[in-house]
Amino acid sequence: MSAARIGPIAILTGAGISAESGLATFRGADGLWEGHRVEDVATPEAYARNPRLVHAFYNQRRTRLRDPRIQPNAAHRAIGELMRRWSAPVHLITQNVDDLHERGGAVSVVHMHGELVKVRNDRTGDVHLWDGECWPETPCPRSGETGVLRPHIVWFGEAIMEAERIDAALADPTLFLCIGTAGAVWPAAEFVHAARARGAECVEFNLTRTQISEHFDRTIEGPAGETVPAFVAELLTTMRVP
Ligand code: OAD
Numbered sequence: 001m002s003a004a005r006i007g008p009i010a011i012l013t014g015a016g017i018s019a020e021s022g023l024a025t026f027r028g029a030d031g032l033w034e035g036h037r038v039e040d041v042a043t044p045e046a047y048a049r050n051p052r053l054v055h056a057f058y059n060q061r062r063t064r065l066r067d068p069r070i071q072p073n074a075a076h077r078a079i080g081e082l083m084r085r086w087s088a089p090v091h092l093i094t095q096n097v098d099d100l101h102e103r104g105g106a107v108s109v110v111h112m113h114g115e116l117v118k119v120r121n122d123r124t125g126d127v128h129l130w131d132g133e134c135w136p137e138t139p140c141p142r143s144g145e146t147g148v149l150r151p152h153i154v155w156f157g158e159a160i161m162e163a164e165r166i167d168a169a170l171a172d173p174t175l176f177l178c179i180g181t182a183g184a185v186w187p188a189a190e191f192v193h194a195a196r197a198r199g200a201e202c203v204e205f206n207l208t209r210t211q212i213s214e215h216f217d218r219t220i221e222g223p224a225g226e227t228v229p230a231f232v233a234e235l236l237t238t239m240r241v242p
Contacts, residue, residue: 006088006239007174011079012191013094013101016180016206020073020225021100023064027182043156051136051150058151059133062116065098066131072104075179075228080105082232086239091169093162095181095188097153110169112160112188118152121145127152160187176200177231180224183212192216205231 015025026033033041040046041057064070072080083090083106093110094101099117101109119130121140128141128149137146154160170176176195183189192202192215204216205227213219220227 005174006086008089008091008172009082009086009175009177010091010169010173010191010195010200011093011177011179012181012188013079013092013096013179014181014188015096016182017075017094017224017228018073018096018098018100019180020075020223022067022070023098023100025180025182027184038156042153044158047150047155051147054151055133055135058116058153059135061097062130062133065116070098070100072100073225075224076100076104076106078229078232082235083107085236088174091165091173093166093169093188093191095185110162110165112154112162112166114151114153114161116151116153119149120152121148122150123148166191170194170198172198173200176202177205178202178212178216179205179228181206181210183210203231 015023019025024033036057041054047054079092079101083092091110092101092106092108093112095113097111097114097116099115117130118127119134120127121143123145124143126140126142134149134151138149139146140148160166170191173195176192178192181188189212192212195202196215202216204210204213204219205224206219206221207223208221209219220231
C-alpha cells in the first residue's frame with residue numbers, strides 16, 4: 001500500500017465481524033436465525049402476536065452476550081485502535097446489536113439496528129440500559145407500567161435508527177470499509193454507493209465475495225479477525241498528512 005492519505009473514514013460492520021467471537025450470523029446455511037424463522041421473532045407482527053416468545057428470544061441473545069467466553073476479537077480491537085490513533089474522524093456504523101465494538105475500544109458507535117443491552121418503553125419512547133431478562137410483566141423502571149418494555153431493536157419493516165448520524169458519516173469519507181456483511185439488507189447495502197459518489201476508496205472484508213462486491217474497489221477475502229488488524233496496521237504505519 002502507498003502512503004495512506006489522512007481523511008475521514010467511514011466503517012460499516014455486520015454480523016461477520018462478531019462471528020469469530022462466537023455470535024451467530026443471520027444468514028446461516030439453514031436459513032434460520034438461532035433456530036427461529038426471522039418472521040417469528042424479528043417483526044412487529046411477531047411481537048404483537050406473541051410478545052413472550054420475542055422477549056424470550058432477545059433475553060437469550062442478551063444472556064449469551066454476557067457469557068464470559070464472548071469477547072471482542074482482533075477485528076473489533078483493531079477498529080478501536082484506529083479510532084484512537086487516526087488523526088481524522090473515524091465513523092463506525094454497525095448493523096450489529098451486540099456491544100463488542102464498545103468492549104473492543106470503539107466510541108460513539110452508531111447502532112443502526114438497535115442494541116441488545118437496551119430496552120425501550122413502547123409508549124413513551126424512553127430507552128433504558130438493560131442487563132438481565134425482560135418480560136411482558138416487567139415494569140418500566142420509570143413509569144412502573146407493565147407490558148410496555150420492548151427490545152431496543154429494529155425489526156423488519158421498521159425504520160433504522162440514527163439516520164442523521166449515518167448521513168453525516170457518509171458525507172465526506174476518503175475511505176469506506178465494509179466488514180462482515182452479506183449486503184442483503186437495505187439501506188446498509190447501499191452505503192457503498194453514497195461513499196463512492198463522494199469519491200471514497202471502498203474496501204470490503206468478507207470470507208467470500210458478496211452480492212455487493214462489484215461496487216467496491218477491492219474485496220479482501222478471509223476472516224475479519226486476521227484481515228482487519230493487518231489492514232489497520234498498514235494504514236497506521238503508512239499514515240501521512242497530505
Ligand atoms: P449476515 O449473516 O447476512 O452476513 C454475514 C456476512 O459475514 C456474510 O457475508 C459472511 O460471509 C460474512 N462472514 C462470516 N464470518 C466472517 C468472518 N469471520 N470474517 C469476515 N466475514 C465473515 O449478516 P449481516 O449482513 O450483518 O438486521 O445482516 C444484516 C442484517 O440482517 C442484520 O443486522 C439483521 C439481519 O436481518 C436486523 O436485525 C434488522
